[in-house]
Amino acid sequence: MEGWAGKILDIDLTSGEISSHPLDREMARLFLGGRGLGARLLWDLVGPEVKPLSPENVLIFATGPLTASGVQTSNRFSVSTKSPLTGTILDANSGGWWGMRFKRTGYDALIVRGRAPQPSLIEIGPEGIAIQDAAHLWGKTVSETTELLGQNNNRRNVLCIGPAGENLSLVSAIMNDGHRSLARGGPGAVMGSKNLKAIVTVGTEKNQAQNPDQFKFMLYETGKIIKQSPLTSKALPQFGTAAVMNVVNEIGALPTRNFQQSQFEGAEAISGERMTETILVKKQACWACPISCTRITKTDRAEGEGPEYESTWAFGAQCGIDDLPLIAEANYLCNDLGLDTISVGSSIGCAMEMADRGLVDSELRFGRGDLLYETISDIAYRRGMGAELAEGSYRFAAKHGAPELSMSAKKLELPAYDPRGMQGQGLLYATSNRGGCHMRGNMLGPEVLALPRLVDRLATQGKSGIVAVHQDTSAAVDSLVVCKFANMAATEEHFARLLTALSGLPFTAQDLSQVGERVWNLERLYNLREGFTAADDTLPERLLTEPVSAGPSAGFTVKLAPMLQEYYEFRGWDEQGVPLPETLKELELDTLVS
Amino acid sequence: MIDQRLFEEFRDVGRDIYVGGMTSSHGGNVSVRVGKRIIIKRRGAQLGRLKPSDFVTTILNGEDSGVTLASSELIVHRAIFQKTNALAIVHCHPPTAVALSLTRDEIVPIDNECSYLLHRIPVLSAEYSSGSPQMAAIVSDALREYKLIMLRGHGVFAIGQTLDEALQWVSAFEMGCNIIYKVETLGSKLIEFRKHSESYSSW
Amino acid sequence: MNVIKLFGSFRQYSPAPVIEASGETVGAVLDSLCSENPELRTAIFEDRQLRPHVRVMVDGRDIELSAGLDTPLAAGQSIAIFPPIAGGSHRRWR
Numbered sequence: 001m002e003g004w005a006g007k008i009l010d011i012d013l014t015s016g017e018i019s020s021h022p023l024d025r026e027m028a029r030l031f032l033g034g035r036g037l038g039a040r041l042l043w044d045l046v047g048p049e050v051k052p053l054s055p056e057n058v059l060i061f062a063t064g065p066l067t068a069s070g071v072q073t074s075n076r077f078s079v080s081t082k083s084p085l086t087g088t089i090l091d092a093n094s095g096g097w098w099g100m101r102f103k104r105t106g107y108d109a110l111i112v113r114g115r116a117p118q119p120s121l122i123e124i125g126p127e128g129i130a131i132q133d134a135a136h137l138w139g140k141t142v143s144e145t146t147e148l149l150g151q152n153n154n155r156r157n158v159l160c161i162g163p164a165g166e167n168l169s170l171v172s173a174i175m176n177d178g179h180r181s182l183a184r185g186g187p188g189a190v191m192g193s194k195n196l197k198a199i200v201t202v203g204t205e206k207n208q209a210q211n212p213d214q215f216k217f218m219l220y221e222t223g224k225i226i227k228q229s230p231l232t233s234k235a236l237p238q239f240g241t242a243a244v245m246n247v248v249n250e251i252g253a254l255p256t257r258n259f260q261q262s263q264f265e266g267a268e269a270i271s272g273e274r275m276t277e278t279i280l281v282k283k284q285a286c287w288a289c290p291i292s293c294t295r296i297t298k299t300d301r302a303e304g305e306g307p308e309y310e311s312t313w314a315f316g317a318q319c320g321i322d323d324l325p326l327i328a329e330a331n332y333l334c335n336d337l338g339l340d341t342i343s344v345g346s347s348i349g350c351a352m353e354m355a356d357r358g359l360v361d362s363e364l365r366f367g368r369g370d371l372l373y374e375t376i377s378d379i380a381y382r383r384g385m386g387a388e389l390a391e392g393s394y395r396f397a398a399k400h401g402a403p404e405l406s407m408s409a410k411k412l413e414l415p416a417y418d419p420r421g422m423q424g425q426g427l428l429y430a431t432s433n434r435g436g437c438h439m440r441g442n443m444l445g446p447e448v449l450a451l452p453r454l455v456d457r458l459a460t461q462g463k464s465g466i467v468a469v470h471q472d473t474s475a476a477v478d479s480l481v482v483c484k485f486a487n488m489a490a491t492e493e494h495f496a497r498l499l500t501a502l503s504g505l506p507f508t509a510q511d512l513s514q515v516g517e518r519v520w521n522l523e524r525l526y527n528l529r530e531g532f533t534a535a536d537d538t539l540p541e542r543l544l545t546e547p548v549s550a551g552p553s554a555g556f557t558v559k560l561a562p563m564l565q566e567y568y569e570f571r572g573w574d575e576q577g578v579p580l581p582e583t584l585k586e587l588e589l590d591t592l593v594s
Numbered sequence: 595m596i597d598q599r600l601f602e603e604f605r606d607v608g609r610d611i612y613v614g615g616m617t618s619s620h621g622g623n624v625s626v627r628v629g630k631r632i633i634i635k636r637r638g639a640q641l642g643r644l645k646p647s648d649f650v651t652t653i654l655n656g657e658d659s660g661v662t663l664a665s666s667e668l669i670v671h672r673a674i675f676q677k678t679n680a681l682a683i684v685h686c687h688p689p690t691a692v693a694l695s696l697t698r699d700e701i702v703p704i705d706n707e708c709s710y711l712l713h714r715i716p717v718l719s720a721e722y723s724s725g726s727p728q729m730a731a732i733v734s735d736a737l738r739e740y741k742l743i744m745l746r747g748h749g750v751f752a753i754g755q756t757l758d759e760a761l762q763w764v765s766a767f768e769m770g771c772n773i774i775y776k777v778e779t780l781g782s783k784l785i786e787f788r789k790h791s792e793s794y795s796s797w
Numbered sequence: 798m799n800v801i802k803l804f805g806s807f808r809q810y811s812p813a814p815v816i817e818a819s820g821e822t823v824g825a826v827l828d829s830l831c832s833e834n835p836e837l838r839t840a841i842f843e844d845r846q847l848r849p850h851v852r853v854m855v856d857g858r859d860i861e862l863s864a865g866l867d868t869p870l871a872a873g874q875s876i877a878i879f880p881p882i883a884g885g886s887h888r889r890w891r
Contacts, residue, residue, distance in 0.1 A: 213793070214793070214796055217790045217793035217796070220789065220790050221713075221790070224710075225710075228710075230850050230880075230881030231881070234806070234880075234881060235805065235880075235881060238805075238806065239805060243805065246804050246805075246877075246879075247804070247852075247879055250802075250804075250854055250857055250877045250879075251854065251857045251858075252857050272805075273804065273805060273808065446755070448859075449852075450850075450852065450859075450861070452754070452755055452756075452759050453754075453755060453756040453758050453759050454859060454861050454862070455756065456599055456862055459597070459599060461597045461600065461628065462600065462626065462628045462681070464628075464629055465627055465628065465629070465681045465755075466681065466755060469679045469681060469755060472679060493741065496739075497797070508738045508739035509738065509739060509741075510677065510678045510679065510737070510738035510739070511738065513678075513679045517679075551857065552854075552856055552857025552858060553857070565629075566628065566629035567629075569629035569630040569631075570627075570629045570630060572630075599862075
């Protein structure tokens with residue numbers, strides 16, 4: 001079964017039992033791996049009665065059939081769990097080396113159950129699989145832990161949580177290879193709740209393609225298209241993801257000061273262009289990636305990875321701060337403490353507005369970069385108001401009587417695009433299965449970058465189909481698993497043919513899209529089972545009722561209702577957003593719901 | 595019903611197809627999917643001269659008033675929208691492509707642009723041509739694997755997220771077919787310039 | 798007078814990222830901008846058309862949604878020109 005390793009590793013931290021079972025081939029065909037496989041396993045393992053931070057919740061680390069195959073960007077893996085921040089199904093995915101190394105231990109996925117009696121770590125390698133004591137690592141930062149465990153990209157890769165995860169912060173990340181993160185939705189807290197500090201992988205097994213000649217040809221074609229695309233061959237290597245800062249600002253969709261404005265006067269100062277001119281030391285790539293979007297940066301006080309566009313926005317425009325070195329340092333700190341930069345930056349921005357309005361007693365104000373470092377530490381260590389912000393902006397704002405000031409959807413903080421200036425992005429945020437998120441089919445492509453074609457960002461008619469198609473594609477890409485950026489150049493056509501050459505199983509481009517649609521619908525079913533309804537497919541009141549006051553998106557709110565209706569129709573769901581029986585049958589999901 | 599921007603896209607794409615010599619005055623068809631509905635050119639309307647009144651809206655599956663007014667190939671468009679994630683379809687009769695389809699079972703472009711974009715285009719045969727269920731089935735099945743397919747002696751179907759995207763596949767394809775035709779007419783030995791060109795037939 | 802903002806790699810062809818120029822249409826303004834700057838012209842234009850992937854906006858509105866290079870300009874409107882950092886359809890042949 002080339003492509004898949006064919007085995008799932010299952011570790012119960014409560015009992016210390018370690019077992020392995022075969023990967024269900026039919027499940028692999030229907031859900032591939034990564035996010036899809038994770039969702040399917042989670043459907044069986046974690047029902048609505050399970051609280052996210054209880055031992056009954058599980059963490060599923062999953063690779064896909066393309067992971068570690070050598071296909072461009074085939075370094076990625078995902079973690080699936082029930083989110084403590086949103087209560088929804090969650091998957092977060094990451095690049096680097098760890099996922100490739102794990103796959104090469106001979107497993108497709110790792111299920112972690114229960115709760116270890118004391119701080120522990122798991123080591124998976126050629127000498128066997130062991131649960132070890134990690135008391136000496138508890139309390140250590142991500143960089144300390146990663147170094148102490150002997151991180152080495154040539155052989156041994158480390159995944160761990162930082163203090164934020166240990167302290168069960170709902171905005172905490174799981175980190176791998178030191179700087180890469182599985183960040184959104186608080187998976188770090190789930191790992192912390194299991195007393196699991198780290199997972200070390202030492203993998204050496206390689207997979208062969210079923211059809212090596214065809215595989216080689218497809219690798220060549222895929223590489224060619226990544227080299228031809230200006231995005232993957234020029235913009236991302238040259239300016240990193242922050243290349244889009246000035247574009248998003250120019251169209252009036254850069255959320256500023258907790259989404260009170262949609263353009264930031266300091267955008268240029270925090271742009272990708274400025275980063276390249278000032279703090280950039282060098283660029284770096286994940287394993288098997290020709291793109292190199294990672295920034296290695298240096299300020300007067302520190303050095304590290306990033307910041308990405310979203311992080312730069314979160315500590316920049318969202319907080320009214322235009323000091324790029326300071327933003328980079330905030331990003332390093334989040335990485336080291338194991339925090340989600342988007343949720344942390346957005347929550348701080350929310351607190352700034354609340355303080356401005358006298359709703360909380362705090363020195364925080366927009367533009368107060370001097371308080372950033374300390375506030376982030378407070379969140380990780382749950383000190384002072386940081387303890388409240390560690391719960392994310394929704395719980396923080398609600399506690400102080402103003403939940404509408406949390407710029408979140410399903411309690412997940414929205415990323416760096418104001419949907420009033422990108423209507424489709426609004427629909428995307430509202431319907432995203434893990435909450436407000438741009439990694440579920442970013443509409444930046446069609447609404448701004450003309451990828452694959454330009455559509456009017458302020459129009460609503462026909463947007464539902466484009467959003468749904470992009471959501472499905474992203475779900476398929478997350479299940480293969482490859483990088484979203486590779487998918488901005490190479491399409492499902494390429495990946496289907498790569499998968500076919502690798503596995504010997506016939507996959508068409510539309511088969512992949514259908515896997516994506518299946519995953520999307522299963523995630524929807526999961527959330528419905530958790531009690532979510534159509535009423536949760538919404539956005540913060542500000543975005544629905546307060547028109548943008550100035551700039552190119554002036555006068556616009558998100559016209560969500562008509563798009564949402566068209567979206568449910570497109571998806572084959574009823575008016576309450578519940579998948580119709582015929583939709584589930586077509587997607588071979590009907591047997592899951594009786 | 596059909597907003598101005600969408601109409602303009604229909605009009606521009608229709609005009610490009612006709613002016614580009616890729617269909618006869620009354621041939622060809624274009625459609626887009628919106629929610630669970632299809633907006634499609636009305637039966638008999640001319641692709642090169644589309645007006646806002648030239649469109650009908652019908653549901654993806656089932657009978658409604660739009661069905662009788664729509665193009666005779668509605669059945670094919672419906673099957674494609676149901677079996678693929680296409681949001682737009684372009685169907686027309688580009689002459690060089692039609693000519694080549696009468697002489698081979700697959701068209702493998704030999705020029706840089708078309709081979710980069712399409713690699714290989716299968717040629718399908720349907721016993722009854724326009725608008726038969728058999729044709730709808732084979733065309734929609736093939737479009738699960740290819741973004742453009744050729745129906746022997748008839749024309750192309752191309753899919754995209756927008757009409758403009760589908761048009762690009764058609765336009766590149768007809769150009770690629772023109773080049774094949776010219777090279778074959780020259781009758782000289784082809785000097786290959788692409789790496790792995792021998793593998794294009796396996797796309 | 799119109800303000801023209803250059804972004805990304807286009808800045809290497811210009812002494813300043815923000816320049817002033819005027820004209821009746823976007824095309825006319827860009828033409829005058831490039832008249833003494835052949836490198837910039839090559840970067841922006843190909844056969845008098847915008848190069849594929851180059852995105853031009855007038856007050857934040859992509860000109861592809863207006864009249865392209867014929868989009869009329871009023872005094873005071875700003876033009877932003879993004880290199881393929883932004884536009885980037887692989888599917889559009891170049």
